[in-house]
Amino acid sequence: MANHARILLFHVEPLKAAHIESLCEAFNIRVSRIKPAEYSQKLGYLAGMPGFLKDSPAYTGPEFPSEMMVFSSMDETLDQFLSQYREAGIPSIGLKAVITPHNISWSAADLYKELFIEHQSFQKK
Numbered sequence: 410m411a412n413h414a415r416i417l418l419f420h421v422e423p424l425k426a427a428h429i430e431s432l433c434e435a436f437n438i439r440v441s442r443i444k445p446a447e448y449s450q451k452l453g454y455l456a457g458m459p460g461f462l463k464d465s466p467a468y469t470g471p472e473f474p475s476e477m478m479v480f481s482s483m484d485e486t487l488d489q490f491l492s493q494y495r496e497a498g499i500p501s502i503g504l505k506a507v508i509t510p511h512n513i514s515w516s517a518a519d520l521y522k523e524l525f526i527e528h529q530s531f532q533k534k
Contacts, residue, residue: 414438414486415456419448419477419517421502428499429478435493436486443517445472452520453513456481464516473521477504503528 416438418426430440443455448468453461458481480487487507504524506512512520 413457413482415481416440416483417452417455417479417481417517418442419479419521420445420473421476421478425476425500428497429494432490432493432497432499436490438483438486438490448473448517448521451514451516452479452481452508455479455517456508458513461513468516468518470518475504475525476502477506477517477521477524478502479506479508479517479520481508483507 414436416429416433418429418440421429421442426440426442433440439457441455441457446467447455448470449466450464450468451461454463456479483490504521506520506524512523515523
């Protein structure tokens with residue numbers, strides 16, 4: 410079975426993204442650095458899943474204020490990847506999500522808003 414594991418990176422500083430890509434090579438995980446113009450696209454499209462076509466128009470809103478990392482098709486390797494990520498000393502990304510049947514049709518911008526709100530309320534507790 411082909412490995413479709415992929416990580417989508419949003420607003421991640423280039424050197425940090427390169428460290429993440431290097432770590433992903435060991436796991437055979439594809440990495441996509443998502444550009445702001447693509448933030449209006451559905452997560453399924455950004456993750457290269459069949460049946461998801463490119464939407465228009467392009468996103469014209471502001472850049473996300475913080476980084477976001479989204480995992481796709483990583484059920485078997487997610488815990489192992491995150492453990493290696495910490496061991497490698499790569500600075501943490503606060504907003505993380507897994508693509509699920511619930512959010513696969515959300516735009517990246519919608520997911521960001523949802524995660525940002527959750528993260529803010531979590532920080533207050």
